[in-house]
Amino acid sequence: MKNILAASIICLSLISANCTSEENKNNPVSVPPKDIVWVPLGLDSCNISSIFFTSNGNMLAGTNYGLFFSSDKGQNWKLINQEISEGTVTSFCSYPGNNILAGSAGKGIYVSSDNGINWYIGGLKSLYITSIAVNSQGAIFVGTRGSGIYISGKNFNEWSLVNTGFNNLTFPSLLIVSDNIIFAGGTGVYRSDDNGNSWSLKNKGLGNWPVYSLILDNEGNIDAATDIGGFFRSTDNGETWTQLNAGLISTELITLAINKYDHIFAGSWGGGIFRTTNYGVSWSEVDSGLTIKHISSLAVSPENLLFAGTFKGIFKAVEK
Numbered sequence: 001m002k003n004i005l006a007a008s009i010i011c012l013s014l015i016s017a018n019c020t021s022e023e024n025k026n027n028p029v030s031v032p033p034k035d036i037v038w039v040p041l042g043l044d045s046c047n048i049s050s051i052f053f054t055s056n057g058n059m060l061a062g063t064n065y066g067l068f069f070s071s072d073k074g075q076n077w078k079l080i081n082q083e084i085s086e087g088t089v090t091s092f093c094s095y096p097g098n099n100i101l102a103g104s105a106g107k108g109i110y111v112s113s114d115n116g117i118n119w120y121i122g123g124l125k126s127l128y129i130t131s132i133a134v135n136s137q138g139a140i141f142v143g144t145r146g147s148g149i150y151i152s153g154k155n156f157n158e159w160s161l162v163n164t165g166f167n168n169l170t171f172p173s174l175l176i177v178s179d180n181i182i183f184a185g186g187t188g189v190y191r192s193d194d195n196g197n198s199w200s201l202k203n204k205g206l207g208n209w210p211v212y213s214l215i216l217d218n219e220g221n222i223d224a225a226t227d228i229g230g231f232f233r234s235t236d237n238g239e240t241w242t243q244l245n246a247g248l249i250s251t252e253l254i255t256l257a258i259n260k261y262d263h264i265f266a267g268s269w270g271g272g273i274f275r276t277t278n279y280g281v282s283w284s285e286v287d288s289g290l291t292i293k294h295i296s297s298l299a300v301s302p303e304n305l306l307f308a309g310t311f312k313g314i315f316k317a318v319e320k
Helices: none
Strands: 036-040 048-053 059-063 066-070 089-095 100-104 108-112 127-133 140-142 148-153 160-161 173-176 184-185 188-192 211-216 222-226 231-234 252-256 264-268 274-276 295-300 306-310 311-318
Touching: 048 306, 048 311, 059 089, 066 173, 089 127, 100 127, 100 306, 108 127, 140 173, 140 184, 173 211, 184 211, 188 211, 222 252, 222 264, 252 295, 264 295, 274 295
Parallel strands: 048 089, 048 295, 211 252
Antiparallel strands: 036 311, 048 059, 059 066, 089 100, 100 108, 127 140, 140 148, 148 160, 173 184, 184 188, 211 222, 222 231, 252 264, 264 274, 295 306, 306 311
């Protein structure tokens, strides 16, 4: 089941306020964290594998029962009754020209040009898509389950397989740092310095834990959520990694999200949700109101609202 849940990608890291003084180095957040309570938003018969916000404020939820759409931030949901809903929708990403890309389990890539209302197939039809990322030039990178990584230019029907240097071919997470530097999370982390043409394993301090989610924080560091190994942080572009699990009751991490204050949230499989305000130095549980602790996706809206997808439904974080 976790193979489906691991399709967690973050295409754009949220920018937060800079805090560079030595005094605040290990506590860089200028806005103190508030207590939150989780409020259910429905879809409680679904496993929510991915959450996405469109440019006009619509909300999309990828589930094991297809793709659902909300125009009121999750208060009401409607199933998109098209081919995309015939299987699990695993991942989303924005694409230039107000397009949205969606990955599916075994049915390839879908494209929407009208904020998620209508969808058409965009290639890789028989592949199990686990992650999608797009660089500033419009090049699309797609991680798959068992088939490696594919790259497309601006034509959704022309794809190139780029598997040089891989020891495994399943990649639940992708992170683009620049047009040349790309990270791929699989069994460990791989980095490409030439726009995906070749890859090298960057596992010093990390080991071979399955890497389910990668994000870029405000200090330019790479953060990784791993299965069983917990949370890791790299301050040198992936050359070395430090394990930071103080306060994590569960280290079976599935997904990460970061808000505009640089608060990082980690969703675990069976252990609920955790928050750090000091880049992983310490963690605390933020589970009030959460009726199920199997977390499959996290997302922050443009309004800085936090949403959690679980094995049974979707929840919204509300400040107490």
